[in-house]
Amino acid sequence: MKMEAAEIKKALQMEAKRLKIDKIGFASAEPFTELKERLKRHREAGFESGFEEPDLDKRTDPRKILPEARSIIAIALAYPTKMEQPPVSKPGAYRGVFCRASWGEDYHNVLKRKLEGLKAKLLELVPGAAATVMVDTGALSDRAVAERAGIGWSGKNTSIITPEFGSWVYLGEMITDVHLPPDQPVTEACGDCTACLDACPTGALVAPGQLNSRACLAYLTQTKGFLAPEYRDLLGGYLYGFETCQAVCPYNRKKNFTHHEEFTPDPEKVRPLLKPLLQLSNREFRERFGSMAGSWRGKKPIQRNAIIALGRFRDRTAVPDLIRLLKEDPRPVIRGTAAWALGRIGGPEAADALSLAGKTERDQKVKEEIEKALDECRGEETANHRTYREA
Ligand code: B12
Numbered sequence: 001m002k003m004e005a006a007e008i009k010k011a012l013q014m015e016a017k018r019l020k021i022d023k024i025g026f027a028s029a030e031p032f033t034e035l036k037e038r039l040k041r042h043r044e045a046g047f048e049s050g051f052e053e054p055d056l057d058k059r060t061d062p063r064k065i066l067p068e069a070r071s072i073i074a075i076a077l078a079y080p081t082k083m084e085q086p087p088v089s090k091p092g093a094y095r096g097v098f099c100r101a102s103w104g105e106d107y108h109n110v111l112k113r114k115l116e117g118l119k120a121k122l123l124e125l126v127p128g129a130a131a132t133v134m135v136d137t138g139a140l141s142d143r144a145v146a147e148r149a150g151i152g153w154s155g156k157n158t159s160i161i162t163p164e165f166g167s168w169v170y171l172g173e174m175i176t177d178v179h180l181p182p183d184q185p186v187t188e189a190c191g192d193c194t195a196c197l198d199a200c201p202t203g204a205l206v207a208p209g210q211l212n213s214r215a216c217l218a219y220l221t222q223t224k225g226f227l228a229p230e231y232r233d234l235l236g237g238y239l240y241g242f243e244t245c246q247a248v249c250p251y252n253r254k255k256n257f258t259h260h261e262e263f264t265p266d267p268e269k270v271r272p273l274l275k276p277l278l279q280l281s282n283r284e285f286r287e288r289f290g291s292m293a294g295s296w297r298g299k300k301p302i303q304r305n306a307i308i309a310l311g312r313f314r315d316r317t318a319v320p321d322l323i324r325l326l327k328e329d330p331r332p333v334i335r336g337t338a339a340w341a342l343g344r345i346g347g348p349e350a351a352d353a354l355s356l357a358g359k360t361e362r363d364q365k366v367k368e369e370i371e372k373a374l375d376e377c378r379g380e381e382t383a384n385h386r387t388y389r390e391a
């Protein structure tokens, strides 16, 4: 006997509980017309990160993905925000930080498994149903889907905020040709609060709900080229991702959900010692970090960010490693960033290595970094000399 849409929905909600899915919501698969206009304006303003699906029709019309689409089932999984015994960063043994969205097993795999579980249930209830699952890398805007399905509201920091778990949630969805009664969007909202807009160190949140991705530190940690100098002091030890706009949100305060074992962080992986990161081979990087979401751009951005962190911490014990990179690394970004860090740390050893490298370096951008770093070393020397004479 054919099941009623409401009964199928109920059965899926129960299955979601069994699968330990924290939130499930249902939405129609009508095109996201308003979003399309917004995405156009977002593109025109130059605010895209380049990680989004470029085809705006596909991004906003579920039927471009599944022609007979009628409903979308959205899910959210909460992730932890606190570590039991976070390793301590100390002079000579400084550590970097992976954002919480990269703790534990790569969330793409975890959410896809949950969604496949739901799909199996749907096929059991409605044999022959069509369904497609996606998490992050799919064409749809996971946030727009979650908003329509009543998972949470779209915060001024652009994140989906759930009343129960704050914005510390991953999102995913399944498009299906089965009709399912839709849920209502949540009515709660940010109100007068502007904490995230005020706290963003780069002003990337240009207006409530509008992010210039190109200035967002979460994006900038993932780029593979040189990091523009004005951002280097703002990373604060982050190697992958950034989360100030979430950390300051009052809806996120004291939220720490540890019930998904998959997301339990390995402290040595998410707060790794910086110096050993500089030596990693590709294989070692894959073995150590390959299962984390934060490894998807490879080791270069992580190493570049580790060098920036060592420079920012002015870690003198890192000077020999940085000199080796400056002299031997085949990647200009790594040589140039090492030059910057040496300039920051200063001292005669760093200055000698920089002036020597300046004589043989062929890459124009690296040469410029070396010059600027030498200026910084000289400035430091003059300042020290003055202090000595004045004393
Ligand atoms: C590209 C991308 C990025 C880029 C750009 C982020 C951005 N805000 O646009 C960068 C690299 C910066 C990034 C960073 C992060 N990301 Co990201 N990212 C994506 C990705 C792949 C596409 C997002 C996108 O299209 N952005 C373009 C904007 C314009 O669209 P949108 O945010 O999807 O849609 C919303 C707006 O358009 C808004 N909107 C629509 N119309 C209107 C009209 C008005 C007037 C207003 C105000 C708003 C508004 O409402 C929509 C729904 O909320 C999604 C996955 C996916 N497929 O959707 C993950 C995703 C958004 N990222 C996610 C996460 C976890 C992060 C980080 C927290 C990771 C970290 N710690 O570093 C940060 C958060 C930074 C931030 N404030 O957004 C999660 C978000 C979960 C949540 N609770 O919201 C997602 C959904 C991945 C997932 N499946 O879980 N990300």
Ligand code: SF4
Pocket (backbone or CB within 6 Å): 155, 156, 157, 158, 190, 193, 194, 195, 196, 197, 245, 248, 249, 250, 251
């Ligand atoms: S910090 Fe305030 S304005 Fe920003 S998302 Fe949270 S509640 Fe909204």
